[in-house]
Amino acid sequence: MKFIHTADWHLGKLVHGLYMTEDQAYMLEQFIELVKAEQPDAIVIAGDLYDRSVPPTDAVNLLNDVLFRLNVELKVPVVAIAGNHDSAERLSFGSSWYRHTHFYLEGKLPHLFQPVHIEGVNFFLVPYAEPAAVREVLGNPSITTHDEAMKAIIQHMEPYISSDDPNVLVGHAFVTGGQTSDSERTLSVGGADHVSAENFAPFSYTALGHLHHPHAISHPTVHYAGSLLKYSFSEASHKKSISIVEINEKGIAHRTERVLKPKRDMREIEGYLDELLDPQYYKNQETEDYLKVSLLDEGTLHDPIQKLRHVYPNVLHLERKVDWMDSKQKQIYQTVQQNKMSEVELFEIFYQEMTTATFSPEKKKWLELVIDEVKKKESVTL
Amino acid sequence: MKFIHTADWHLGKLVHGLYMTEDQAYMLEQFIELVKAEQPDAIVIAGDLYDRSVPPTDAVNLLNDVLFRLNVELKVPVVAIAGNHDSAERLSFGSSWYRHTHFYLEGKLPHLFQPVHIEGVNFFLVPYAEPAAVREVLGNPSITTHDEAMKAIIQHMEPYISSDDPNVLVGHAFVTGGQTSDSERTLSVGGADHVSAENFAPFSYTALGHLHHPHAISHPTVHYAGSLLKYSFSEASHKKSISIVEINEKGIAHRTERVLKPKRDMREIEGYLDELLDPQYYKNQETEDYLKVSLLDEGTLHDPIQKLRHVYPNVLHLERKVDWMDSKQKQIYQTVQQNKMSEVELFEIFYQEMTTATFSPEKKKWLELVIDEVKKKESVTL
Numbered sequence: 001m002k003f004i005h006t007a008d009w010h011l012g013k014l015v016h017g018l019y020m021t022e023d024q025a026y027m028l029e030q031f032i033e034l035v036k037a038e039q040p041d042a043i044v045i046a047g048d049l050y051d052r053s054v055p056p057t058d059a060v061n062l063l064n065d066v067l068f069r070l071n072v073e074l075k076v077p078v079v080a081i082a083g084n085h086d087s088a089e090r091l092s093f094g095s096s097w098y099r100h101t102h103f104y105l106e107g108k109l110p111h112l113f114q115p116v117h118i119e120g121v122n123f124f125l126v127p128y129a130e131p132a133a134v135r136e137v138l139g140n141p142s143i144t145t146h147d148e149a150m151k152a153i154i155q156h157m158e159p160y161i162s163s164d165d166p167n168v169l170v171g172h173a174f175v176t177g178g179q180t181s182d183s184e185r186t187l188s189v190g191g192a193d194h195v196s197a198e199n200f201a202p203f204s205y206t207a208l209g210h211l212h213h214p215h216a217i218s219h220p221t222v223h224y225a226g227s228l229l230k231y232s233f234s235e236a237s238h239k240k241s242i243s244i245v246e247i248n249e250k251g252i253a254h255r256t257e258r259v260l261k262p263k264r265d266m267r268e269i270e271g272y273l274d275e276l277l278d279p280q281y282y283k284n285q286e287t288e289d290y291l292k293v294s295l296l297d298e299g300t301l302h303d304p305i306q307k308l309r310h311v312y313p314n315v316l317h318l319e320r321k322v323d324w325m326d327s328k329q330k331q332i333y334q335t336v337q338q339n340k341m342s343e344v345e346l347f348e349i350f351y352q353e354m355t356t357a358t359f360s361p362e363k364k365k366w367l368e369l370v371i372d373e374v375k376k377k378e379s380v381t382l
Numbered sequence: 383m384k385f386i387h388t389a390d391w392h393l394g395k396l397v398h399g400l401y402m403t404e405d406q407a408y409m410l411e412q413f414i415e416l417v418k419a420e421q422p423d424a425i426v427i428a429g430d431l432y433d434r435s436v437p438p439t440d441a442v443n444l445l446n447d448v449l450f451r452l453n454v455e456l457k458v459p460v461v462a463i464a465g466n467h468d469s470a471e472r473l474s475f476g477s478s479w480y481r482h483t484h485f486y487l488e489g490k491l492p493h494l495f496q497p498v499h500i501e502g503v504n505f506f507l508v509p510y511a512e513p514a515a516v517r518e519v520l521g522n523p524s525i526t527t528h529d530e531a532m533k534a535i536i537q538h539m540e541p542y543i544s545s546d547d548p549n550v551l552v553g554h555a556f557v558t559g560g561q562t563s564d565s566e567r568t569l570s571v572g573g574a575d576h577v578s579a580e581n582f583a584p585f586s587y588t589a590l591g592h593l594h595h596p597h598a599i600s601h602p603t604v605h606y607a608g609s610l611l612k613y614s615f616s617e618a619s620h621k622k623s624i625s626i627v628e629i630n631e632k633g634i635a636h637r638t639e640r641v642l643k644p645k646r647d648m649r650e651i652e653g654y655l656d657e658l659l660d661p662q663y664y665k666n667q668e669t670e671d672y673l674k675v676s677l678l679d680e681g682t683l684h685d686p687i688q689k690l691r692h693v694y695p696n697v698l699h700l701e702r703k704v705d706w707m708d709s710k711q712k713q714i715y716q717t718v719q720q721n722k723m724s725e726v727e728l729f730e731i732f733y734q735e736m737t738t739a740t741f742s743p744e745k746k747k748w749l750e751l752v753i754d755e756v757k758k759k760e761s762v763t764l
Contacts, residue, residue: 057471089439
């Protein structure tokens, strides 16, 4: 039995103020091609289909379109759960109608944890839920942490866990020791969000969502799929992939990864401004990629972001790698702090910094007149 | 062939700051009972299922639950369109999966207007759309008004309109001359929102939503269902109902109305405060109803809303029927306006209005001290 394990699509995600929907659609187009080629028995999406409880309508249209093509047109069973970014209620709407085409979508925490059977494998669905919600649904007042919640849920599954067939758990959780990145939202503060991997011992394979690195943990049977795309520069070094899992009758799971190529990669470049703007430097690069640029230059630079975007249109973040103020500038700043200079004195320093001309006594006189006039106007207005 | 025509459920509606979800659920429970008793061949919901594009999750759960019971459990075909309050995209999600149980939900304007066939009747679905959207979908640049849009849509339907079987149009529009109420949202300003009833001549029956009165227009074949509940006091006199439509083979439609009883009615009462608080007055009334109270009393009343809510917990609006200021009070107000009294003088008048005690020179002195102190504090803060 072969299934595809994916998670954390985060449709409708904004990265540095930019909607990723076009990049997501591009990636999902490849995903559909992969499904056509692999012909899996099922597709597992382990939560965070959307990036927020009320996603933009473009994202709604995209998810509807992709799921329709996978499940109705290609007739592949789909097993999906809500993650912490999804709205359990909004995602659940209509899910009862999906089952006839073997699209099993669990948004809200169920009262019973009966598995979905696909080609001899039992899939147990655990949508993301706060410990308080689990406590209420299971009527177990002792649950206060995510670990206790998961333990209790798996206990409730026990009568349904088959000893003959392989069992797979689909969940959305933060497994203890997992490697995090900046685009995940913390589940709760102070360690109460961790779930021990030991909980998942009864399962041949645990298909998780939440952490965005496909190797967020190293465990023989518990795995994260990783996110569809890089959603923060802390993930620039990740190699995002889709997991293909094959389980034999004995419940031995074998996992391979397929890397899809994004429309625009997300990466960091570093160098001197002139160097980065040199065609020799960028001629073999994908200049449309989403970039974080670190400049090594010292001293003042005139509008570097504009110059960079001329070559790299999708610079999302720019930073100066070294303290850009040279010692002379530092000294001036300190002087300003210490002596509380007059407006004219401050301007004089600024003028000398920005031009090669001399700040003549005549210029100084003109500036004083302007400053006086502004001050008078201000007092009238007040 | 028999179908039920309903519209304008507005799930998630807030009336005077109060969510109507509980009242809507109560009403829909009766609706489900009516469906069980009538066993119609279809249920038509002519738009505005929700009150807004992003309804509260309670409303999402309620709609999902009601549609599941009607369509999946009772196995009644459902034909529904988006209204101007619904989000076409959000409502559409998953609709492709609904068709196998004969739940036909059209959120977005389709490119083809092929009808849905149910028991020998053709249902043509026209979800609400702005003229600009219709212009784009139909590629017809001359469309600028709702009437032109509807005309063009119906022209596109012509190849599918059967001459043998009855044809029914399901739409969400403002038919010229229709009676409005305060809870409908104007479609566009200056008459461009009107649609002529003549457009619907090819149809045996036109099942409309938008106007909230079930008799919003008087026409042999074009009908509004009216809203599920009264959603504003301008509808207090409406008798909300569910339409049951029977069409014979010749396409002659016969419509009857069934009135459902709301959990709490919405009505207006009028009288003197003492009269309304007299058990003799309210002993035969449903005191839990949503009320607009008009008081006939003259002069000052102490906290009338509190007293009224003690008897009528759901007073949503209170107004004074007559100008409550008597001639003496009016004179004082005018004096205030004319002379710009000091704070102490103003307080003296207020004190005499509110109490039977005398505003003694000693009290006056204390007040002056307090006012001085407040003024000093204010100037320090500034």
